Structures are given as structure tokens and as C-alpha cells.
Amino acid sequence: MAxxxxxVATVGIAMLAGSLRVxxxxxxxxxxxxxxxxxxxxxLGNEGVLVLGAMVAYATSYLTDSPWLGVIAAAVxxxxxxxxxxxxxxxxxxxxVAMGIAIMLFGTGIAFFFGKPYVQPSAPxxxxxxxxxxxxxxxxxxxxxxxxxxxxxxxxAVVMHWVFRSTRVGLRIRIVGDSNDAARALGLPIGQTRxxxxxxxxxxxxxxxxxxxxxxxxxxxEGLSSGQGLMAxxxxxxxxxxxxxxxxxxxxxxxxxxxxxxxxxxxITSGYYLFYAAPYVxxxxxxxxxxxxxxxxxxxxxxLSLGQ
Amino acid sequence: MTAxxxxxxxxxxxxxxxxxxxxxxPVRRALETVFAPFAALVAATIVFxxxxxxxxxxxxxxxxxxxxxxxxSWFSLQNTLQRAAPLLLTAxxxxxxxxxxxxxxxxxxxxxxxxxxxxxxxxxxxxLPAPVIWVIMGVAGAAMGALxxxxxxxxxxxxxVNETIASLVLAYIAIALFNHVVEGVLRDPASLNKxxxxxxxxxxxxxxxxxxxxxxxxxVIACVLAYVLISRTSVGFGARVTGGNLRAAQLQxxxxxxxMIMACALGGACAGLAGMIEVxxxxxxxxxxxAAGYGYTGILIAFLARHNPIAIMPMAxxxxxxxxxxxxxxxxxxxxxxxxxxxxxxxxVFILASETLYGRIRWFQPREGR
Numbered sequence: 001m002a003x004x005x006x007x008v009a010t011v012g013i014a015m016l017a018g019s020l021r022v023x024x025x026x027x028x029x030x031x032x033x034x035x036x037x038x039x040x041x042x043x044l045g046n047e048g049v050l051v052l053g054a055m056v057a058y059a060t061s062y063l064t065d066s067p068w069l070g071v072i073a074a075a076v077x078x079x080x081x082x083x084x085x086x087x088x089x090x091x092x093x094x095x096x097v098a099m100g101i102a103i104m105l106f107g108t109g110i111a112f113f114f115g116k117p118y119v120q121p122s123a124p125x126x127x128x129x130x131x132x133x134x135x136x137x138x139x140x141x142x143x144x145x146x147x148x149x150x151x152x153x154x155x156x157a158v159v160m161h162w163v164f165r166s167t168r169v170g171l172r173i174r175i176v177g178d179s180n181d182a183a184r185a186l187g188l189p190i191g192q193t194r195x196x197x198x199x200x201x202x203x204x205x206x207x208x209x210x211x212x213x214x215x216x217x218x219x220x221x222e223g224l225s226s227g228q229g230l231m232a233x234x235x236x237x238x239x240x241x242x243x244x245x246x247x248x249x250x251x252x253x254x255x256x257x258x259x260x261x262x263x264x265x266x267x268i269t270s271g272y273y274l275f276y277a278a279p280y281v282x283x284x285x286x287x288x289x290x291x292x293x294x295x296x297x298x299x300x301x302x303x304l305s306l307g308q
Numbered sequence: 309m310t311a312x313x314x315x316x317x318x319x320x321x322x323x324x325x326x327x328x329x330x331x332x333x334p335v336r337r338a339l340e341t342v343f344a345p346f347a348a349l350v351a352a353t354i355v356f357x358x359x360x361x362x363x364x365x366x367x368x369x370x371x372x373x374x375x376x377x378x379x380x381s382w383f384s385l386q387n388t389l390q391r392a393a394p395l396l397l398t399a400x401x402x403x404x405x406x407x408x409x410x411x412x413x414x415x416x417x418x419x420x421x422x423x424x425x426x427x428x429x430x431x432x433x434x435x436l437p438a439p440v441i442w443v444i445m446g447v448a449g450a451a452m453g454a455l456x457x458x459x460x461x462x463x464x465x466x467x468x469v470n471e472t473i474a475s476l477v478l479a480y481i482a483i484a485l486f487n488h489v490v491e492g493v494l495r496d497p498a499s500l501n502k503x504x505x506x507x508x509x510x511x512x513x514x515x516x517x518x519x520x521x522x523x524x525x526x527x528v529i530a531c532v533l534a535y536v537l538i539s540r541t542s543v544g545f546g547a548r549v550t551g552g553n554l555r556a557a558q559l560q561x562x563x564x565x566x567x568m569i570m571a572c573a574l575g576g577a578c579a580g581l582a583g584m585i586e587v588x589x590x591x592x593x594x595x596x597x598x599a600a601g602y603g604y605t606g607i608l609i610a611f612l613a614r615h616n617p618i619a620i621m622p623m624a625x626x627x628x629x630x631x632x633x634x635x636x637x638x639x640x641x642x643x644x645x646x647x648x649x650x651x652x653x654x655x656x657v658f659i660l661a662s663e664t665l666y667g668r669i670r671w672f673q674p675r676e677g678r
Contacts, residue, residue: 044472088657091664097411097472099660101607106653112646227480234473273491277484280477287469287477 007266010139014265017143018258019251020150021216025050025225026250027153028208029232031160032201034243036082037236038164039197040177040303044100045085046205047229048107049078053209055115058220061213062123071126071149071210078206079199081107086198090191096305104229118220126214147215149207153247156204160243173197177301205229231283238286240299249286256282330675340672345612348662352654359650365641377636378629382519384636389524390590392628394419396527397582398606399624400534401457401575403615405471407538408564408571409551412460414475415579416603417482418453420594422580423587424486425452427594428494430508438512445508445584453580454573456482461572465565471572483599490594504595514589523585527624530578534617547571579603605631608656627652 029046036043053074061070085103089096129151132144164170176183176193183190208228213220235253239245260275291297330336357367378388401415426445433441460478464471494505514522538544547567550557557564583598591597609627613619634648667673 084657088661091661093663093666094660095411095663098611099657101411101413102611102653102656102660105604105608105649105656109646109649109651109653113644113650116644116646227476230473230476233470234477237470270492271488273484273488276487277481280480280484283477284474284481287474288463288467291468291470 010266011262013139013143014262015255015258017139017145018262019255020143020146021254022257023250023254024147024150024153024211024215025208025228026232026235026253027150027157027247028211029205029229030235030239030246030250031153031156031243032078032082032204032208033232033236034201034239034241034246035160035173035204036194036198036201037304038177038241038301039173039194040180040301041086041089041096041194041198042100042233042304043082043085043103043198043201044097044230044233045081045103045107046100046202046232047225047227048104048111049081049202049205050209050212050225050229052081052107052111053078053206054213054224055111055118055209055220056206057210058123058213059115059118061125062118062121065124067124067126067214070123070214071207074206074210075203076206078209079203082202082205083195083199085202086195089198090195112222115220115222119222122219123214125218126211128215147211149211149215152207153250157243157247164243174301177303179302205232227280231279234283234287237297237300238290240290240297241301242299253279253282333674336672336674340666340669341614343669343672344662344665345614345659347665348658349655351662352651352658355658356651356654359654365643369641370637370643373636373640374630374633377633384632386519386521387632388625388629390521390628391631392624393521393523393527394582394586394602395606395609395624395628396531396620397523397578397585398602399609399613399620400530400606400617401453401579401603402607402610403613403617403620404534404538404575404578405457405461405568405571406610406615407544407547407551408568409554410461410464410568410572411472412457412475412572412575413472413607414457414460414477414479414482414603415575415606416599416601417475417479418456418576418579419583419586419603420486420598421456421482421583422449422453423583423591423598424489424505424594425449425580426584426587427505427508428489430512430588431494431506434509434512438514441508441512442514442588445588446581449580449584449587450577451580453583454577457576457579458569458573461569464572465568479603486594486599490596494594496593499593499595502595502597504591504593507593508588510592512588513592514585516589521585522589523582526581526585528621530581531617531620534574534578538617543567543570579606605652608652611656612659 029050033043033046056077057070057074060073061067081103085099088094089099126147126149128145128147131146132141135141164174172188173193175186176188176190180190212224231253235249236246239249256279259278260272263275360367360370377384379385398415398419401418402412405412426449429448430441430445433444456478457475460471460475463469463474490505491503495503496506516522517525546562550562550564550567554564582602586598587594605627609620609623612623630648630651634645637643637647638645
């Protein structure tokens with residue numbers, strides 16, 4: 001190997017590369033979840049959206065030879081599934097937490113049902129941007145192969161932050177999410193706003209799914225998602241419903257997820273399965289640390305049925 | 309949402325107290341609770357039939373085959389009941405905490421760790437008489453499950469951590485721990501393709517009772533006990549008050565936090581027991597077969613039964629039957645095994661949507677006094 005690196009550097013670089021890759025689906029799902037929750041609704045169905053998005057993106061890319069069409073198709077599929085969640089939750093007395101679990105089951109079922117024929121063939125992937133051209137160490141080069149989807153996610157986070165802070169639409173979403181009474185007094189369409197926020201949020205989550213099948217790990221199979229869609233809910237709590245903070249939180253979760261595979265690159269394989277639990281342990285710790293008993297969290301939308 | 313807001317909303321949604329003028333109101337209310345899930349099942353069936361028609365498949369064939377695969381012969385009925393047995397217990401893992409308004413979705417974690425704990429305690433004592441081993445295994449499995457789900461309840465009660473996410477994350481952690489033990493520390497080197505722990509020994513396996521899975525009577529007894537606990541004891545009453553209106557329960561001085569932890573621990577004990585029975589009656593060792601999704605199907609059953617332990621029994625048989633028919637559907641109609649998941653998902657969506665029917669249909673409402 002050309003540039004021989006010491007083990008610590010190897011693990012470090014692998015962690016960096018891994019966290020950028022693993023964090024991208026987290027980033028999209030958490031942004032989508034953030035949007036939905038800002039409008040006062042919780043969508044656990046994004047786990048199903050992630051799986052469905054991955055399948056639709058892969059199938060579309062395979063059939064049309066265009067990975068970008070796959071990404072768009074995944075977003076549309078996500079919007080449709082999220083739309084079902086939004087519509088049903090607009091009915092009186094329907095519990096959005098339980099409904100999310102149902103949507104998760106339904107979305108996963110649909111994805112596995114139609115995805116069966118696409119487990120074998122290989123579809124064209126979304127090409128990465130080689131930011132590591134300046135280095136001749138192959139590890140550095142492969143580490144800095146950044147997916148354009150990650151950059152798209154960063155842009156989405158900035159745009160969403162701006163929308164919430166300084167646009168009329170953002171203000172309306174926040175009012176609907178904070179107080180039904182205030183929204184009603186202002187004559188804002190509560191159901192319609194939540195429906196749109198849920199559908200668009202799930203559209204973003206669908207793009208996260210497209211990343212899973214078209215970039216990293218970069219294939220379609222039934223074990224592709226392992227709870228990222230649900231962990232995103234915890235991630236949004238950690239990020240205090242701030243889209244920019246979602247970026248940092250996603251990278252942290254990504255790093256936790258990259259721990260196991262990175263240690264494997266230098267031959268540490270004992271406790272292999274335990275390292276795979278790292279992102280879940282981080283999720284749990286983050287929840288325990290950031291949530292305070294008995295009172296609402298700073299930045300939490302008032303109509304959200306989360307916590308106490 | 310703060311506790312006060314939650315309380316007010318739940319109170320507003322609670323059924324209106326019966327007007328004394330209508331003696332038939334209890335009957336109307338009972339019929340309403342049967343009508344809404346039934347309407348949801350019919351609607352889900354119709355939508356699923358349209359789905360099949362769109363794919364050029366015959367819905368009639370599908371339901372005929374499902375019936376045959378689930379209940380058509382003694383063999384298929386046995387298969388159905390074998391699947392229903394652990395589902396009775398995993399559904400209780402959702403239904404018991406649900407009495408307090410908690411949504412626990414991590415039963416799968418309690419199943420795998422319960423099964424693992426039961427195996428681990430059994431391995432050094434395989435020379436003891438089998439019934440003694442079963443009791444020890446049952447205690448270990450239930451205790452492990454209670455600890456695992458009780459932890460979610462504890463975090464919710466003491467720290468305000470959302471129990472839904474916590475229980476699910478804990479389920480993933482449980483599966484990682486399980487894999488670590490099964491594929492590492494306790495792996496039987498003879499198990500090549502499917503990593504497993506050492507077996508508990510053929511002589512220590514639970515036999516069938518009248519050709520039926522031994523978990524079935526355990527599950528039925530657990531459901532009946534849970535029903536008595538919920539509807540006939542002061543603890544159950546306190547739990548239901550808490551579920552109806554958290555704030556009111558606190559003002560009444562009910563030990564809300566203790567009730568939460570207890571309900572979660574009891575539910576977890578049921579799921580852990582399910583894991584133990586799967587080991588002692590079916591697999592004989594702990595391996596990946598334990599993570600067969602019973603914990604997740606239990607969620608669906610509990611919601612179908614509206615968290616009523618008696619209603620869990622027919623629903624577990626229904627879902628067990630749908631699962632049992634999967635193989636036949638695959639062979640005869642060429643449908644992928646995920647077809648069953650699509651049907652389950654549709655049923656789940658419609659059941660939850662049917663909540664909106666309560667109080668909407670006039671005939672079921674109390675009549676005004678004449």
C-alpha cells in the first residue's frame with residue numbers, strides 16, 4: 001500500500017469517512033421529522049418511508065439507468081406514504097404515535113413486496129464527489145468521496161432554518177405546531193398545514209432512503225434500515241427542533257454508527273456486535289441527558305404528543 | 309404537550325357518562341367496541357382485495373388459501389396456535405403499559421433476552437428434573453424481560469424519556485447483546501450455519517399438551533390474569549385512571565410513577581416468558597430464530613384488541629393464522645412472504661383510523677331521557 005498509516009490514523013480516517021456516510025440518512029430523516037414535528041405532529045412512520053424510499057430509488061435507478069430519477073422517485077414515494085399518515089392523523093381521536101407504527105409496518109411491507117425482484121441486480125449509483133484529490137493516501141481519498149446527497153442535505157438544513165426563522169410559511173408552521181388555539185384564532189388551516197408538513201417531511205426521509213440504496217451501503221436488501229427512521233425522532237429532540245443542530249447531531253450519530261466497521265479495518269473484531277449497538281446507546285443516553293422530567297423542553301412545539 | 313394539556317385532551321375524548329334515562333347504553337357501548345374494529349377489518353380486506361386485483365391476483369383465492377393455511381386442517385391449526393402462543397404474551401407486553409397510556413414497542417428485546425437468560429440459567433443445571441428446570445428458566449426469562457421493559461417505564465416515569473423510542477432503542481441494544489453472547493461467549497462450536505448457544509438437552513424440552521404448544525395455556529392464563537388485574541383490582545383501576553387522565557390521577561395521590569414501572573415490568577415479564585417458552589418448547593437453545601418478530605406482531609394484536617386482554621386471544625389466533633398461511637400463499641400463488649406484512653399493515657392503519665368512529669355514530673350513543 002502506498003501511504004502506510006498508523007492504526008490510530010486509519011481508525012480516525014475510517015471514522016470520518018464512515019460518519020459522513022452513515023450520517024446522511026440520519027440527516028434527511030431528522031430534517032423531515034423536524035419539519036413534521038414543528039407542525040405539531042410526530043411521524044414514526046419515517047422508518048417505513050426510509051425502507052420504501054430505498055426500494056423505490058433502487059428499482060427506478062435500475063429500470064431507467066438514472067440514479068437521480070431514483071432519488072426523485074424516492075422523494076415522491078415518501079410524500080405519498082407520509083400523506084397517508086397526515087390524512088389519517090387529521091381524523092379526530094387518531095393517535096399519531098401508534099399510527100406511525102402502522103405506517104412503518106405498511107411501508108416496510110410494500111417495500112419488501114415490490115422489492116423482491118430487485119435484491120439481486122445491481123443498479124447505477126449516485127456518483128460521489130472526490131474531495132480527496134489532493135492526497136495520495138488511498139484511505140484519505142476514499143474517505144473524502146462525499147456524496148452529493150450529503151451536500152444536498154446540508155443545503156436543505158440551511159434552507160429549512162431560514163424558512164422557519166424568516167418566512168411567512170415558517171411562521172405559520174410554527175404557530176400551528178405551538179398552539180391549536182392560536183392557529184384557530186388566526187384562521188390558519190391546521191389540518192392542511194400538518195398534512196403538508198408531514199408529506200414534505202416524509203419526502204425528505206425518502207431521499208434518505210435513496211441514499212441507503214444508491215450510495216452507502218449502496219444496494220437493496222431487506223435488512224437495509226435498522227431503525228434510523230426511529231432514531232431520528234430522538235435525534236430531533238437532541239437537536240432541539242433546530243434544523244442546523246440536526247446536522248451536528250446526525251454526524252454524531254453517524255460517528256457512533258461508524259465505530260464498529262472502523263475498528264474492524266484495523267482488525268479489532270472482538271465485541272463486534274457490541275460496537276454495532278453504539279448508535280442505539282448514544283440515542284438512549286442523549287434522550288436521558290437532554291430530557292428533563294416534568295417540564296417541556298426548550299424549543300419543543302407545544303402541540304407535540306411527545307414525552308409527558 | 310404538558311401533563312395538564314394531555315389530561316384535558318384525554319378527558320375531552322373520554323366517553324360521555326351514560327345518561328340514566330337509557331338502560332340500553334351499556335349494550336350500545338359494547339356493540340360500538342365490536343363494530344368499529346369489525347368495520348376496520350372489512351375496510352382493510354376491501355382495500356387489500358383491490359390491491360390484489362390490481363396485481364392480477366384473485367382475492368377469493370387469497371382468502372380461501374389463507375383460511376386453509378390457517379384453520380383448514382388439524383396440522384395448519386396446530387401451526388396457527390403455535391404462532392399464537394408467544395403472540396398472546398407479547399401482546400400483553402403492549403396492552404398492560406397501554407392501560408396507563410404508554411406505547412411500548414420494544415417487546416422483541418424482552419423476547420430475545422428472556423429466551424437468552426432462560427437458556428443461560430438452564431445450561432449449568434441440565435441434570436435436574438425437567439419441571440424444576442422449567443420453573444427456573446421461566447423465572448429467569450420473566451425477570452430479564454421485566455428488567456428490560458421496566459427500564460423503559462423507569463426512564464419514562466423518572467426522567468420523562470419517551471417510552472416508545474426508549475423501548476425500541478433498547479430492543480436494538482438487546483439484539484446486539486444477544487448476538488454478542490450467541491455468536492461469541494456461549495456459542496456452541498458445533499453450530500456452524502446458524503450460530504447457537506449450547507442446547508438445554510432433549511430430555512429437558514417441554515412436550516406438547518394435547519398436541520398443542522405448551523405456551524398456549526400459559527398465554528391464556530396470563531391473559532385472564534391480566535384481565536382480572538386490570539378490571540377487578542384497585543391497582544388496575546389506578547392504572548386505568550392514570551391512562552384516562554394523568555393529572556387527575558396525580559391529584560388523587562395515585563402512585564403514578566410506580567404504576568408505570570410496574571405495568572412495564574409486568575408486560576416485559578410476559579414477553580420474557582414468551583422467549584423462555586420458545587427456547588424450552590421449540591428451539592432447545594438460543595439462536596436467531598428467537599428474533600422472529602413476535603414482539604412486533606404483538607403490537608398490532610394489542611391495538612387490534614384495544615388493549616383488552618380477553619380480546620387479545622382471538623386476535624392472536626387471527627394474526628397467528630395469517631402468519632401460518634404465509635408459506636402456502638407463497639407456494640400456491642407465487643406471492644412474496646411480505647404479502648402478509650402488507651395485509652397486517654393495512655389492518656393496523658384501518659384499526660387506528662377506526663378510533664375516529666367512536667362517538668360518531670348516533671345509534672351507539674346514549675339516548676336523552678324522554
